[in-house]
Amino acid sequence: MADDDLWALMAPLLPPWPGNAPDLRPAPNRLRLQGILYVPHNDTSPGHCCP
Secondary structure, three states, X not given: OOOHHHHHHHHHHOXXXXXXXXXXXXXXXXXHHHHHHHHHHOOOOHHHHOO
């Protein structure tokens, strides 16, 4: 869903992950962007696509 052209536009806008964060990064940023874009693209609510 997030093709290379869209990712090239969005990636520089994301803040870097803090180096001193106590937890691991929850998911790669590109995968998270695809999840965000899935909801309006498929006309569903966030509660229906996530367990």
